[in-house]
Amino acid sequence: MNAPIEDFLQRQLAEQAPRAKSLCVTLLGDALAPHGGAIWLGDLIELTSPLGVNERLLRTSVFRLVSQGWLQSERIGRRSLYTLSPQGLRLTAHASARIYIGPPSDWNGEWTLVILPRTGNGQLAERAELRRELVWEGFGVVAPGVFAHPQADAGTAHEILEKLEIPGRALVLRGHELPGAGGLPLSSLVQLCWNLDELAAQYRDFSARYAALQALLARQAPSPAQAFTLRTLLIHGWRRIVLNDPQLPAPLLPPDWPGLAARRLCGALYWQLFAASETHLQAIASRDNAAYTPLAPGALSRFEGAPAEAAALAAQQA
Structure with missing residues (x-):
């Protein structure tokens, strides 16, 4: 176990402890949906435990996700298998565009x-x-x-x-807008219609936090378990920001918009952690789980596309 990385993890969990239900949604959409979206409850508990989620809160969160239509449950013997429902798959796919692709760089007006x-x-x-x-x-x-x-x-x-x-x-x-018609252009109302100052502060905080992780990873690789926990924490923090981002096209954003640098950093870290995190995920989530499938090819297009190492891992798992 990499002690400096473990210290980083514990600091982040102490400062920004994730809520159990929201964390489950992050994990389901990022890690499990590309593998068929099904997991035993006990394995989900094992994956989330290092993120500070105790078993009681996890069970309550999963129950709520079932009642809200995100998950379906199947009782098999003494165990429960949970699967993303059609509604859950639609919702995670809808959020994925904001999380992994982001706003357009151009705009037709x-x-x-x-x-x-x-x-x-x-x-x-x-x-x-x-x-x-x-x-x-x-x-x-x-x-x-x-x-x-x-x-x-x-x-x-x-x-x-x-x-x-x-x-x-x-x-x-x-x-x-009609060119030359006079009047107030809609584009001039951007700062009034959207709170970009607060959003920019969130992006800067994200970059400051995870630049420290990037420095740690440059010195030593995490264990597969640490990589999975870091990947989940990274995407959870990123998701909390970008799902509240209006995703305005670049021409309407202020100069030097910090969201662009934050997205580059998040993508770089994501792929640094990906291969080892997938090793840990497979070791736990695929156990006695016929619904666990090889990584969907679409997952490799996240954050402008996977580097060669991540693509090679996907080919090995297939």
Whole structure:
């Protein structure tokens, strides 16, 4: 065991202890979904224990994920096998674009607008829920009842309206600003519609934390168990930031946007840890588990693509 790396792990867990349920979602989406998405409960407990999650909290979290439709359970003898449900697979796939790909580097100038017409007080709850869903997807509030995003397509907005069963309650438009028409351009409202200062501070903190890990890894390799714990902690911290990032295209971001450097660092560390972490994952999650499959090829496209060593490991496991 690499003692300096273990010290780093313990410091991070003390400063930013992950919540059990959220950590489970991270682990399911990052590590298990590419391998079929199924695991015995006892093996999940073993994987999360080094991350400070005790068995009672883990069991409670898994129960909640089942009740919320993320997981399906199957009782086999005295053991329980948990599998990502179709809904869980959709949700993890949706989050993966933000986590592993990020915002576009260019932009065609188009905006998606969602406009809620003024209605009576009887629909306030629906409007509040729609606002929460749109903001979660990165839409900015331009004015009361008016939301805008330069990257999300109109289909995303329609999916939210269908999900809330109010498809006929809002206008969904797609369009450009008119050049030379005068008036206030939407792009000038970026700082008002999105809290980029707070987001930038989170990215800088992430980079400061994990630059220290990069220095440690340059001196000594972690054990497979440490690599898996570090990978999970890395992606968990990254996920907490990027899922609250509106994913604005580069032309709308401030100069020297710290999210770009943070993403490069996260990707570099991810692939440094990947091969050893997969060795540990396979040793535990594949035990007596016919649903555990070789790594899905799509996982190798994360963070602009795996280096040769990670690709070679995937070929060996297949």
